Amino acid sequence: MKKLGFGLMRLPLLDGNNKNIDIEKLKDMADAFIKAGGTYFDTAYPYHQGMSEVAFREAVVKRYPRSSYTVTDKLPIFAIQRAEQMQPIFDEQLERCGVDFFDYYWVHALGSESYETAQRVKAFEFIAEKKREGKIRHIGFSFHDSPKLLEQILCDHPEAEYVQLQINYLDWNDTTIRAKECYDIATRHGKPVIVMEPIKGGALANVAQGAERLFKSKEANMSVASWAVRFAASLENVMTVLSGMSNIEQMQDNISYMADFKPLDNEEQELVMTAARMIRESIAIPCTACRYCVDYCPKSIAIPEYFAVYNNLKRFGPEQRIVADTYYSNLNMEHGKASDCIKCGKCEEHCPQHLPIRDYLKQVASEME
Ligand code: SF4
Ligand code: SF4
Structure with missing residues (x-):
């Protein structure tokens, strides 16, 4: 289970309101995850309009000893204009999550504009200071931009221990996301990678019929989504693959192949790339439903x-x-x-x-x- 992380950004809801998380269903999912050996939970300040952190506290922190899980949270640099805003937000995050420290804490969703802000308000210095104070165990950043900018950030900030990247088989050779190039740069810098959007916001769970037939002809009993998670987890320098699970069925499906994970072999890798070509031709708008907009x-x-x-x-x-x-x-x-x-x-x-x-x-x- 080392390579499966529970992303808390698409949680089950009580109704159509994104803030109203179904805590009882989340408890069942968290229980199944921890029982199967999972430890890595990933939340962030804006997820579910602030309620993801609270839901994590209710479903996990209040019900499990601190040593049985790790939690990742993130500095919402896109919501920050001045350096003085960082400390109150950080304190609020600790309080919402109900913990004394974060195991992992990233500068969230860096791109060219937000990196300028991060540099101006000294965001990396801030999280390094929190690490010295014992409020964070490990620091890093999550990233959504060009390989060139990734290279620059890693050179500017060698203190970053991890990088969170968008990696999935559809974006691997995509000319905008350029996932492979970003992965190679992080690897060259010796930074383990945490994968986000392995299923591309759910798009790779429900693919074009030709691609689905291809997957089913190889492994009739495995879900279509499993190919996407396994593709990302097969990368050697990947520490964790986050899956933003929304119900217990998705959790059980992920556990079924990640509890005893076997990397894709060469033939399976080729099959995935063939499916990617078919899917690319079938998606009209490649939105991942991250809701950042x-x-x-x-x-x-x-x-x-x-x-x-x-x-x-x-x-x-x-x-x-x-x-x-x-x-x-x-x-x-x-x-x-x-x-x-x-x-x-x-x-x-x-x-x-x-x-x-x-x-x-x-x-x-x-x-x-
Ligand atoms: S359009 Fe909005 S929800 Fe879709 S990928 Fe872009 S920011 Fe995310
Ligand atoms: S959807 Fe249209 S109105 Fe809304 S933020 Fe984008 S450009 Fe502006």
Whole structure:
């Protein structure tokens, strides 16, 4: 179980509100994870609008001895303008999680703009100081940008012990995410990698039919998602693969092959790359549903939800039309429509996938409205 981490960003909900986490279901998932030998929990300040950290406290911290788990949290650099903001946020995170120290603590989601902020407010110096104080055991950063910037950050900050990268078989050779190049750079710098988005926000659990047939012809009993987690876990320099599990079935599925993990062999690696080519041709909008964009939209547009509706419609065709229309109009009742976008671009500044969200919303509006 060393290589499976429990990502606490897509937790089961009581209703449609992202803040209302179903704590009882989370307890069952945490119990199954720990029973199977899992220890690594990953949360962050913005997940579930601040409630992921609280849910972790309720489901794990209050119910298990501190030595039986590790917790990773992150400095939300995208929400920080001044150095004085870091200490109160850090204290709030310790309190929300109910712990005295974090095992791992990253500067969250670095990209070119947020790295400038991190340098200006001395974010790395701040987390190194917390490490000296015993409030953090290990420091590092999570990253969503070009190989060139990754190289620069690792040269500027050799004190970073780990790097969290977006790695999955679809992004491995992708010309925007460039996962392989980033992985190679981290490895060359001797930094173990923690993998985020191994299933690309769920997209690699529900793939194009041709790719699904390919996977099933090789291993009829293994889930499609398992190929994605196993691909990431097979990389030698990967310490942990985070899976943002949303229900007990996903947890049990992950445990079934990660408890006694066997890396993919050469033939399986080739099969995964063939599937990646098929899938790439079938995804209309490659959104991972991370939700980093949503809080910045002045029109409260349900960006990831609209993209999911659109992707399903494009993938499954006219038979999905009624379902797609229903979802779309339900979402319209509480959110701005795709056509309400005023093209301010605030969402795109925060999208780790660098998606042209405004253009995609135009496509969604013309299809759905
Ligand atoms: S560009 Fe459109 S979707 Fe993006 S933040 Fe502005 S209004 Fe919202
Ligand atoms: S549009 Fe970008 S930031 Fe928004 S949910 Fe999708 S991947 Fe995340």
